Amino acid sequence: MNISVVIPLLNEQESLIELYDWIAKVMQSNRFSYEIIFIDDGSTDDSWQVIEQLSQKDDNVKGIRFLKNFGKSQALHAGFEKARGNVVITMDADLQDNPDEIPELYTMIVNDGFDLVSGWKKKRYDSVISKNLPSKLFNWAARKTSGVKLHDFNCGLKAYKQEVVKNIDVNGEMHRYIPVLSKNAGFARIGEKVVLHQARKYGETKFGMDRFINGFLDLITIWFISRFGKRPMHLFGALGVLMFIIGFGFSLYLGIDKVFFNPEGRLITERPQFYIALATMVIGTQFFVAGFLGEIILRSRQDKKRYLIKDKLNL
Template sequence: MNISVVIPLLNEHESLQELYNWIAKVMLSNRFSYEIIFIDDGSTDDSWKIISDLTKKDEHVKGIRFFKNFGKSQALHAGFEKAQGDVVVTMDADLQDSPDEIPELYNMITNEGFDLVSGWKKKRYDSVISKNIPSKLFNWAARKTSGVILNDFNCGLKAYKIDVVKNIDVNGEMHRYIPVLAKNAGFSKIAEKVVLHQARKYGETKFGMDRFIHGFLDLITIWFLSHFGKRPMHLFGALGVIMLTIGFGFSLYLGIDKLFLNPTGRLITQRPQFYLALSTMIIGTQFFVAGFLGEIILRTKQDKKRYLIKNELNF
């Protein structure tokens, strides 16, 4: 199979039929063998009914339905697990991503040898204040922190070699950082392609300003995981050593001063250096404990299902 198109969605019943027709037209005109995997992330409208109807009419269409809304990352993870195509293309269901981009994305993966190609919505039709400016700031921070040079990390239109999606773990809200996850997993051939961005035709966006706050917090998380996820003691232990060294240094100074230099002076407990020494040694000990707990958790954790599937069609 050439292509798997993975589409997570939430309450997009108005656009699904039109999106399916568009994708099918592109696939047939390019003679691709394909599958379209819709992941209904807890929709409360008629989205699942439309997906069910499409699966009955076309064996290329497959559906996954969650019991409730678990989030886009979990939906992508479920789609990646089921995907069978040599190239996996992800896109949003709101018609803002153009299926006409798929053939060129496929070509960049298969003929140009890239592991991942990310779309870049260079010309956007979103609000400048609520999306464009925060998006530019977010992408700048992501580039500086991750070392992956992309202009649009959050673009839903991406293409991957099948090996990439089978070897990365997309969880929480890490869908924004799939290129970073891929790089950390050893897939370093990452490219970017300018893609057409269209104004939303139906409904309203499901994401507000809070996604950028969550995005920055996730950026810190992925930085920590990429550097210290396997050995948290390396970070917390180093911080603990620094704090304990500072505390020990102050304690040594106070002891020498009291015993040899100024034995009749103020009590040690009346000096501010005593409290600095005490505080830094306590903090240092806490860092060590955090590091040990992190190591223990890593070695004893059990994988837990992050989403529950209610229905599957055509698998």
């Protein structure tokens, strides 16, 4: 199979038929073998009923329905598990991503040798204050922190080699950082394509300003995981040893000063420097223990499902 199109969605019943028709037209005109996997992330409207109708009409349409809203990352993870295409395309269900971009994205993966190609919505139709400016700041921080030189990490329109989606773990709210996860997994050939961004036609956006706050927090998380996720002792252990040595050295200085230079002075325990040194040694010990526990947890953890599926169609 040439292409799997993975589409996470939440309450997008108005756009699904139009989106399906558009994707099917592009696929058929380019003679691609394909499947369209809709992941209903706990919709409360009639989105699932629409997906059921489409799956009965076309065997290429597959559906996964979550028991409740688990988040976009979990929806993508479920879609990636089921995708069978040599190239996997992700896009949003709100018609703001243009299916006409699919053939060129496919070509960049198959012919140009990219592991991943990310869309870049260079010209956007979103609010400048509520979305564009925060998005630019977020993307700048993501580039500086991750080393992945993309202009638009948040663009839902992306193309992947099948090997990429089968070997990365998308969890929490990490869907924004799939290119970073791919790079960390060894899939470093990451490209970018300017794509057409369209104004939302139906409904309202599901994302507010809080997604940028969460995005920056996730950025810190993925920075830590990228560098120390497999070796937490290298960070916490090093900090712990350093702080303990500083505290111990300061305590030793206070002891030498008391015994040899100021025997008639105040007791060591009456000097505030003593408690600073003691606190530093205690915190250093706690850092070291945290790193040690992190190593134990890392080696003993068992992967668990992060979502519950209610229904499936054609899968």
